Amino acid sequence: MFRGMRRKKQLLSQAETIDILKSCTSGVLAVTGDDGYPYAVPLSYVYTDGRLFFHLAREGHKVDALAKNDKVSFCVIEKDEVIQETVTTHFRSAIVFGRARFVVEDDVKRYALECLVEKYSPDFQEVGQQEITRSWKTVCVLEVIIEHMTGKAAIELVNSQID
Numbered sequence: 001m002f003r004g005m006r007r008k009k010q011l012l013s014q015a016e017t018i019d020i021l022k023s024c025t026s027g028v029l030a031v032t033g034d035d036g037y038p039y040a041v042p043l044s045y046v047y048t049d050g051r052l053f054f055h056l057a058r059e060g061h062k063v064d065a066l067a068k069n070d071k072v073s074f075c076v077i078e079k080d081e082v083i084q085e086t087v088t089t090h091f092r093s094a095i096v097f098g099r100a101r102f103v104v105e106d107d108v109k110r111y112a113l114e115c116l117v118e119k120y121s122p123d124f125q126e127v128g129q130q131e132i133t134r135s136w137k138t139v140c141v142l143e144v145i146i147e148h149m150t151g152k153a154a155i156e157l158v159n160s161q162i163d
Contacts, residue, residue, distance in 0.1 A: 012151030027076035053112035
């Protein structure tokens with residue numbers, strides 16, 4: 001169902017891919033937008049328990065697109081270092097494919113929002129809890145159930161780990 005990576009030597013392990021998803025603070029969510037055009041938008045997120053969670057407004061382009069088609073991809077770039085003298089880039093990235101759903105269960109919604117607070121404001125848990133309470137009725141939580149994920153690194157980085 002999902003294509004295999006062409007450059008298999010650059011394929012990261014699932015553990016390395018998960019580490020990238022856990023360490024990055026933003027990524028790009030791609031959905032099928034208006035008139036079939038791709039719509040890709042940068043978002044903050046949290047990866048936990050094998051799922052991705054996002055918070056978003058209850059209205060807008062993403063929400064409309066997801067109501068029509070729940071298939072998404074999400075990409076994060078952990079490393080992106082241009083090496084001028086060798087005309088290349090040393091990169092590490094991860095991409096996820098899955099199905100998105102709007103979280104309707106209060107306990108899952110609260111868990112996702114608390115995970116986001118823990119990731120982005122670990123030193124301000126009380127403020128984060130207040131924000132969750134304040135925005136409860138207006139905030140929307142999106143969950144991506146992961147069907148496939150891969151990580152990839154520049155061959156130079158892969159080779160440097162072997163040496």
